[in-house]
Amino acid sequence: MKNRLFEKYFVFSPYFWLVLFFFIPLAIIFKISISISEWGMPPYQDIFLFDDGFKINTTFENYVYIFSDYYYIGSFVNSLILALISTFFCLLIGFPLAFYIATSNIRLRNILLVLVVIPFWSSFLLRVYAWKIILQNNGILNVTLLNLGITSEPLQLLYNQYAVIMGIVYTYLPLMILPLYGYLNKFDLNLIEASKDLGLNRIKTFFKVILPLSVPGIVAGSLLVFIPVVGEFIIPEMLGGSDRLYYGKILWEEFFVNRNWPGASALAFSGIIILVLPIVIFQILYSRWSQKNEI
């Protein structure tokens, strides 16, 4: 005997909350992005007018405006490139780590996993701030390089795109390691032995056995890093310079500085659309992955 009322209560309470406070806000972004901007408060016209009869008052000008200006397109491309490079480095560092943790003995494995994830628990903002200290002109890295005689004067390490990549790789690395570990953990180590017995060398074993079997973990981890990094605002703001503009920064300025709400909404909604495909892929993997792992 099932209690239907109780089931409804469980399904619909969060349903209601998420439609109201998540879906409707996303719909409002779309609505404002097709509104005509004007001076005033709020700085856009209603999309439905009832003055004399019913009239729909929309425009795609905000999108045209964004997509015809290199300032916006360029920033978005910069963000995509930044996300690609960061994801690549996270994978480069994260894969060997996840692999070696997964192949450790079970006691050590749990300790190492906790050690890898614990920094993720400490404040995001403060971990970015830590890099600001390390990369200062008279910071620990420059002082070390000078003392070792590698450089003769302090390098400008901060306020450029490399500092941004550094900060992103550092803060997002655990997000890459966790799903990778989740897949590698279930991996049958005997397969590696078997492939050796069959005469494959290390490199071949890696490319023919280990890599293909960890593809789902690589995809899940890459998406967990890639998607949020495209919209990252704090790290470029703290560590970046004026050499590159990113999507997050121009969205922030379009809203708070230029007070162009329709423009900012169009930027945000374009962002959603461009990220939808990766998000859908993420969801398919998420539903499978969450059945097997805990984050």
Add this chain to the structure above:
Amino acid sequence: MKSSLIKSTVIFLGLFFLYFPILVLIFYSFNENKRVMVWKGFSLRWYNELFNNEQIIEAFIISIKIAALSATFATILGVMIGYSLVRIRKIPFKSFYIFLSSTPLVLPELILGLSMLLFFISLNNVIGFPSSRGQLTIFISHVTFCVAFVAIIIQARLTDFNKNIEEAAMDLGYNYTKVLYKITLPIILPSIVAGWLLAFTISLDDLVVASFTTGPGANTLPIVVFSKVRLGLSPEVNALSAILMFALIIIGLFYFYFNKKFKH
């Protein structure tokens, strides 16, 4: 053996990379000098100044309050989602339900923050509420994106444990509600605690969404810290970092304790 040497080196370098910045931060928090980078001597001066900084203390209290409340709400809703997705077969528009409950995990915070702000402004235009933004609007936004994190933990836990226990209890005459309160919830309790801790930390740490949805009298800790370090360094923030890192790492350890307990 050669391969175990490579293995140890990789793990050591990885951990060094992860912990070095945190150690640097803690080290410099004990620097006497007002110029953060020039070491003058060991001192607790900045800890003392931190505890006398009313702006930071006030922001800290506001942040803790919002984090505790939003974590509690997010946990209740997250448990419901996790339970629905694993145990209830008939969910209307199930893929939409999954979309709503998992997208906040990856959607850039900036887009989430902007959408919440525009939503609150529109809502105010239509029904006259909320007339100004502040702690309540931050709370609502934080619940919305913390729910997804709790749901994923609960979902994993429920998938893990044997449904037969619930069915056995039902065969023994427990009704649906009684099974939930007497069997299911107690078994997943450690995961519920873990979910709460995760939601609490995420809310405490959030800068972007809070910046969008904040208003007069609701400067959370990350907002205050960000305004202090955006353009430079602050010795007080160093002291705060050391304390906060320590506290959050303790919370993280509790999270692992609860999340793994009763699993095997």
